[in-house]
Amino acid sequence: MTIEKVQIVEKIFEANDQVAAQTQSLLSKNSVFSINIMASPGAGKTSVILKTIEKLSDKVRIAVIEGDTAPVTIDSDKVIAMGMPAVQINTGGQCHLDAVMIDRALKHLDLKNLDLIIVENVGNLICPASFKIGTHANVVISSIPEGDDKPYKYTNIYRGIDVLLINKIDLMPYIDFRMDYYQQGVEILNPGLTTFQVSCKTEEGFDNWISWLSTQVTEFKNRS
Amino acid sequence: MTIEKVQIVEKIFEANDQVAAQTQSLLSKNSVFSINIMASPGAGKTSVILKTIEKLSDKVRIAVIEGDTAPVTIDSDKVIAMGMPAVQINTGGQCHLDAVMIDRALKHLDLKNLDLIIVENVGNLICPASFKIGTHANVVISSIPEGDDKPYKYTNIYRGIDVLLINKIDLMPYIDFRMDYYQQGVEILNPGLTTFQVSCKTEEGFDNWISWLSTQVTEFKNRS
Numbered sequence: 001m002t003i004e005k006v007q008i009v010e011k012i013f014e015a016n017d018q019v020a021a022q023t024q025s026l027l028s029k030n031s032v033f034s035i036n037i038m039a040s041p042g043a044g045k046t047s048v049i050l051k052t053i054e055k056l057s058d059k060v061r062i063a064v065i066e067g068d069t070a071p072v073t074i075d076s077d078k079v080i081a082m083g084m085p086a087v088q089i090n091t092g093g094q095c096h097l098d099a100v101m102i103d104r105a106l107k108h109l110d111l112k113n114l115d116l117i118i119v120e121n122v123g124n125l126i127c128p129a130s131f132k133i134g135t136h137a138n139v140v141i142s143s144i145p146e147g148d149d150k151p152y153k154y155t156n157i158y159r160g161i162d163v164l165l166i167n168k169i170d171l172m173p174y175i176d177f178r179m180d181y182y183q184q185g186v187e188i189l190n191p192g193l194t195t196f197q198v199s200c201k202t203e204e205g206f207d208n209w210i211s212w213l214s215t216q217v218t219e220f221k222n223r224s
Numbered sequence: 225m226t227i228e229k230v231q232i233v234e235k236i237f238e239a240n241d242q243v244a245a246q247t248q249s250l251l252s253k254n255s256v257f258s259i260n261i262m263a264s265p266g267a268g269k270t271s272v273i274l275k276t277i278e279k280l281s282d283k284v285r286i287a288v289i290e291g292d293t294a295p296v297t298i299d300s301d302k303v304i305a306m307g308m309p310a311v312q313i314n315t316g317g318q319c320h321l322d323a324v325m326i327d328r329a330l331k332h333l334d335l336k337n338l339d340l341i342i343v344e345n346v347g348n349l350i351c352p353a354s355f356k357i358g359t360h361a362n363v364v365i366s367s368i369p370e371g372d373d374k375p376y377k378y379t380n381i382y383r384g385i386d387v388l389l390i391n392k393i394d395l396m397p398y399i400d401f402r403m404d405y406y407q408q409g410v411e412i413l414n415p416g417l418t419t420f421q422v423s424c425k426t427e428e429g430f431d432n433w434i435s436w437l438s439t440q441v442t443e444f445k446n447r448s
Contacts, residue, residue, distance in 0.1 A: 008232070040265045040266060040347070040370075041264045041370055041374055042264060042367075042370030042374060068377055069377070069380070070377055070378070072376050072377055074376060074377065093350070095348070095350040122350070123264070123349065125265045125347065125348070126319040127319050127348075127350075130317075143266075143369065145266065145367065145395065146266025147266045150265055150266060152296050153293070153296055153298065153347070154294070155293075155294045156294075170398075171398060171399075
């Protein structure tokens with residue numbers, strides 16, 4: 001029973017990774033850079049995406065894929081209200097996006113007229129870490145009110161990501177958050193990780209993230 | 225393939241529920257009331273538990289079972305430092321506790337000398353909703369910085385719970401949180417749900433929760 005279960009899980013991961021590889025290849029062929037944003041519920045994924053659109057959409061053609069466990073369109077409505085294409089995925093209770101869901105979502109987007117696809121994964125610090133979805137970069141958004149012990153408790157999500165945003169730094173005065181302790185925890189799991197401290201509310205530090213992302217999009221286009 | 229997968233999932237749930245029923249029966253026989261605390265990472269589960277111990281341990285004999293996905297003892301160390309028995313469960317990356325884990329953890333506790341067991345589930349608003357663990361009451365801790373749209377996005381976790389704590393209300397002045405909107409969302413999923421607005425930091429509203437919990441423990445003991 002245990003062996004059977006393990007074999008099925010392995011097959012699921014293998015099938016997922018194959019689709020993810022095809023997706024990445026399709027996006028690369030169309031010179032579309034893509035990022036997968038992962039975070040706890042309420043860390044500020046949607047706020048970061050909306051602020052990123054605000055800052056970047058004059059020079060970068062952006063689309064957003066929104067993942068939610070319930071059939072809601074709260075987040076995709078906000079993206080569409082800013083004039084950007086958005087595809088909503090309802091995972092039907094599943095705790096993460098997978099490569100097949102993204103493959104299907106991409107059929108609703110005009111890749112030839114895009115530079116950047118931002119995927120907002122389901123709010124969850126555990127399960128999304130195990131499923132590649134075919135994006136070029138993985139991003140975690142952490143937030144000050146979540147507390148400084150998260151890298152010690154949710155280790156897998158910090159491994160293998162390319163960028164970390166520490167959001168809601170405007171709340172630092174009101175919360176006991178030891179930035180050194182937090183960053184030491186991250187450093188053990190992902191040495192030298194590119195990290196930006198930001199606030200969507202005050203915009204503090206946000207331009208550094210925009211500059212990084214903008215550079216990635218440009219360099220990716222030049223390479224393809 | 226799909227049918228096989230569904231059948232295996234059903235068997236897992238069925239086996240889990242059987243163990244959960246045995247656990248609940250064992251705890252009831254020993255007159256030990258038990259609660260399962262579920263929340264996002266960083267909503268304040270451990271802080272609520274520590275403050276509950278501080279307020280209640282002079283008249284209620286408490287033990288804590290801590291669930292984490294990684295092999296850390298950060299939370300159980302804090303409980304032990306307060307002089308309470310604690311059992312740490314490392315789920316090995318799994319995104320929720322299950323009934324078998326609790327069954328094993330209980331073997332490390334002296335049930336005859338306890339009135340209340342508090343289980344801190346893994347920080348996750350999705351997966352823990354699907355797995356009974358044998359406790360008498362299910363509790364969700366929400367927090368103000370997580371945002372007011374959570375009941376609309378993470379619907380399952382709010383269904384079938386017995387109590388809701390809205391934590392970190394001391395941060396209300398610094399965050400755009402529409403309490404009415406949040407509570408309307410909860411009301412649709414779980415009408416009339418017992419709800420306490422609390423702050424572990426300022427202790428505002430905390431005595432209402434303590435009073436509720438204390439009453440549950442006493443009434444449970446009187447019924448057994």
